[in-house]
Amino acid sequence: MSDAPVDFKEQMAEARRTQILLGAAQVFAQKGYHKATTKQIARAAGVSEGTIYNYFSTKRDLLFAMVDQIAFDSLRPIVAGDTAADPRDLLNALVRDRFSLGEKYGSLMAPLLAEIFNDVELRQALYDQLLRPITDHLESYVAARAASGEFRQIDPVVVVRGLMGALMLNFALKFSGVDSRYDDISLDSLREQIVALFLDGLQVK
Amino acid sequence: MSDAPVDFKEQMAEARRTQILLGAAQVFAQKGYHKATTKQIARAAGVSEGTIYNYFSTKRDLLFAMVDQIAFDSLRPIVAGDTAADPRDLLNALVRDRFSLGEKYGSLMAPLLAEIFNDVELRQALYDQLLRPITDHLESYVAARAASGEFRQIDPVVVVRGLMGALMLNFALKFSGVDSRYDDISLDSLREQIVALFLDGLQVK
Amino acid sequence: MSDAPVDFKEQMAEARRTQILLGAAQVFAQKGYHKATTKQIARAAGVSEGTIYNYFSTKRDLLFAMVDQIAFDSLRPIVAGDTAADPRDLLNALVRDRFSLGEKYGSLMAPLLAEIFNDVELRQALYDQLLRPITDHLESYVAARAASGEFRQIDPVVVVRGLMGALMLNFALKFSGVDSRYDDISLDSLREQIVALFLDGLQVK
Amino acid sequence: MSDAPVDFKEQMAEARRTQILLGAAQVFAQKGYHKATTKQIARAAGVSEGTIYNYFSTKRDLLFAMVDQIAFDSLRPIVAGDTAADPRDLLNALVRDRFSLGEKYGSLMAPLLAEIFNDVELRQALYDQLLRPITDHLESYVAARAASGEFRQIDPVVVVRGLMGALMLNFALKFSGVDSRYDDISLDSLREQIVALFLDGLQVK
DNA sequence: CATGAATGAGAATTCATTCAT
DNA sequence: CATGAATGAATTCTCATTCAT
Structure with a gap:
């Protein structure tokens, strides 16, 4: 019973990560990495710009996270x-x-x-x-x-x-x-x- | 009498174009397109930033000109x-x-x-x-x-x-x-x- | 019967205030006021960021509270x-x-x-x-x-x-x-x- | 006759530096270093934000330049x-x-x-x-x-x-x-x- | 044409503060 | 009350491009 909330939180966090990653993928695919702005990514992912940085420390990190995800x-x-x-x-x-x-x-x-x-x-x-x-x-x-x-x-x-x-x-x-x-x-x-x-x-x- | 100087001018212009293109190539090769600044290109080419824009209307144009050059x-x-x-x-x-x-x-x-x-x-x-x-x-x-x-x-x-x-x-x-x-x-x-x-x-x- | 718990609560609250203030003091001393983040203060004080705002309405308030404390x-x-x-x-x-x-x-x-x-x-x-x-x-x-x-x-x-x-x-x-x-x-x-x-x-x- | 323009340019540059420094001093004095924004400094100095960075590499540099100036x-x-x-x-x-x-x-x-x-x-x-x-x-x-x-x-x-x-x-x-x-x-x-x-x-x- | 100072529109990133849980 | 994820305004700094000289 005590794990449940933790587990739930972790799942939420994982979901957010994925959500952001998908948004980033979408914008990157459309505009390329350099022309994609964090603002656009945030909008595409349905989160605020700040939230991106709660899950990824850098715009470039999104690229590496994609490699990890696919791998x-x-x-x-x-x-x-x-x-x-x-x-x-x-x-x-x-x-x-x-x-x-x-x-x-x-x-x-x-x-x-x-x-x-x-x-x-x-x-x-x-x-x-x-x-x-x-x-x-x-x-x-x-x-x-x-x-x-x-x-x-x-x-x-x-x-x-x-x-x-x-x-x-x-x-x-x-x-x-x-x-x-x-x-x-x-x-x-x-x-x-x-x-x-x-x-x-x-x-x- | 009017052809000669024009011809000369054209040759000069062509030489400048090449000069700039070589500078750009050098910087692009070293830093990649996005991290290459026009200031660096100008320095590498031995001209001022403004001069670049007398021969190419845009930084991106340099890329296309390179394709043409190689082609x-x-x-x-x-x-x-x-x-x-x-x-x-x-x-x-x-x-x-x-x-x-x-x-x-x-x-x-x-x-x-x-x-x-x-x-x-x-x-x-x-x-x-x-x-x-x-x-x-x-x-x-x-x-x-x-x-x-x-x-x-x-x-x-x-x-x-x-x-x-x-x-x-x-x-x-x-x-x-x-x-x-x-x-x-x-x-x-x-x-x-x-x-x-x-x-x-x-x-x- | 109603005083005791209130009193207890007040003491708890006072203790929390002090706890937070000590955390803030520690971080302020180390990084200075501007470079100290509320996240760092929270960590140093062993509370969450949100809790800080239950006792102080503003980061700047921490400074004034310190003056009071020392005074x-x-x-x-x-x-x-x-x-x-x-x-x-x-x-x-x-x-x-x-x-x-x-x-x-x-x-x-x-x-x-x-x-x-x-x-x-x-x-x-x-x-x-x-x-x-x-x-x-x-x-x-x-x-x-x-x-x-x-x-x-x-x-x-x-x-x-x-x-x-x-x-x-x-x-x-x-x-x-x-x-x-x-x-x-x-x-x-x-x-x-x-x-x-x-x-x-x-x-x- | 050939020095003149160089001298002139140098004088202009020096004047700009001073102009920016004065603007910065004004805003710093009014708001303090941290609350002073580069935008405000630019406005106070009568230049664009970008121009500040043609003369000082960093906002903090303005402080050090002030020390030099006074010294x-x-x-x-x-x-x-x-x-x-x-x-x-x-x-x-x-x-x-x-x-x-x-x-x-x-x-x-x-x-x-x-x-x-x-x-x-x-x-x-x-x-x-x-x-x-x-x-x-x-x-x-x-x-x-x-x-x-x-x-x-x-x-x-x-x-x-x-x-x-x-x-x-x-x-x-x-x-x-x-x-x-x-x-x-x-x-x-x-x-x-x-x-x-x-x-x-x-x-x- | 050459110059390079000036421009200013962004861009990535930070962080105090809020608020749903 | 405690929590900490979410927010988004605000900030510094960059750089392609322009234009007066």
Whole structure:
């Protein structure tokens, strides 16, 4: 009976944090980090400016909190993945699983990505907490297949980041709308084509 | 008699523009776009703040001018490329050729890329003027090879942007220093591995 | 039956007031009035910020309450003082007695004195409640001795405040540490020298 | 002819500095340092807020600049002072000479004095640049007279600061208006009484 | 055209005070 | 009464841009 109020307070505080974070994400996504003012964030989050600073000590802190938030959500176990399954299906499943986070947090990702270039710490945090967890798993898989002779002997680090880069640039171009040719290509189709490309290569044997 | 001085004046003006742009590039590269002040740019360029505004109407204009500048430099004909040559050699040559621009303007790219997320026009300009010229050429090549049956039937748009993304993310990670495992991989090695990956795929046939 | 609890409540309330005042004194002494935040005061006093406002209507009120508190403490009868005693001993005793308050509340005096310049009411309160009680007594003594022909005919108001000023500046300089020459002079020595100076003057007769 | 504009600019800049400093002094004197806003200072100085920061890097800097300003003005040689003259006349002359600065810069002094308690650096600056220059001279005089046997053997440091303290507290009380008995005492009279007190002491020999 | 002093519209952040629980 | 989360006005300082010289 004595925990209850504490618990309740903690829940309220957690809810407020989330509420503010969502407001910030919204404004950041719309205006970018720098043009987003704390006043706008407060309005979007439905709190006063002062309240933001009861939960985050700095505007920049909001960015880092977003990384934490997404990373926390990413902790759920990666889709099991029967390593005996067809590599094409497995890779597709893995990629779809991990990029689903990207879809869920898409509006959070854009402002984060933008600030990657301006902030070393944020860059490292994003890499360590978001990209690494994804790539580590894929690397193991690639390394294992290479060991068993199914995959070529290429540095798994480079391969996996190549796959990520290929996916990310294509996805980014699709979403940015800078190239109309992407309008008719679905995300699923993009993913499948890229996975196929990485497995089979361009050249016909 | 009236042309000469005008011409001279124009040359002077052009030189000033370049001078200012170089100063801006220097400061942008060091501090990023937002933290770069016009005062710092003026100092770096060796002119007064006011002078900047005689050549550029806005701080943001400097970014666009940089894109133009790089694009102008990129216009030199792409390395000829004997289409009969081995695809591996050709792709390597093409990629090396185009990414050499990246080396020249590398320090400029970071602040430019960061601002992509904040400005739709800049995004489009960068895509149209910098990425498209590179990819169009590669696309033609991939399409031609696909038509001749040497390459698989995969959308060249996706393939080429996949290659670009794979290269860019790997290069970016190498330069950002967030993953020490890149310390021992040379740029050339990275490029060759990725080109090989795209040509042959992961799977052993 | 109704008195007792009321009395008890009043005592509780008084205790709380003191508790808060002590917390405030601590923080004021450490950070000065302006840099002290109500949050810090609350923490130092072991109460919540809100509770402060149940006992004091304003942060500035804490200052006035301190003056009252010190003044209340000062009300204890001034050391009797055998007026027949040697003036040197008597003055020394009086000064030591009154300045002992300064030692007790020394750390509170600095922030209080600082705010003298910012608030007319506080200035008046400090003068009326703290300085006047001390000086009035000394003035009577000086006036009596002047009447009896032992002391010169100088305005006791000026004399006594001169003595106070001489003591205060010397004490302040000793404590502030701005002049290392004070390091080797004890408080007692300072007091004795100044009392002697006031009694005998500089000139050798 | 080429210096002229530079000189002119420098003069303009110096004038602006003074203009801002005067505005600041005015507002500080009226509201105290903390309650004075940069907006008010700008208005009082007849410039924009931004301009203040072209001449002073910080609001606090204005305080230190005031010390410098007064100190610079104080550098004029102390009134010659015929050491053979009657000590009473000489001390009166010296004190009047130095305290005339206080009158001239009275409105500048009050806010400075207030902040003495809050800022260690300011305290030291005020002591070193304003009080020391005055007291050093008086100390030499007192020490010389003591050496010649005319003055008693009392620490000149304590004596001179005692004199300063006696004068300052009396002056301060006169100006603050907290004690109506000061209304009928002129500054000159105050000074003379205090000088006499220090020379002759209270006791009739 | 070059200059750089002046501008003033913001922006992030703080903190005394309130008030629902 | 106690609490402490919420408030939002107020503040210092920055910096892109202008414009008189």
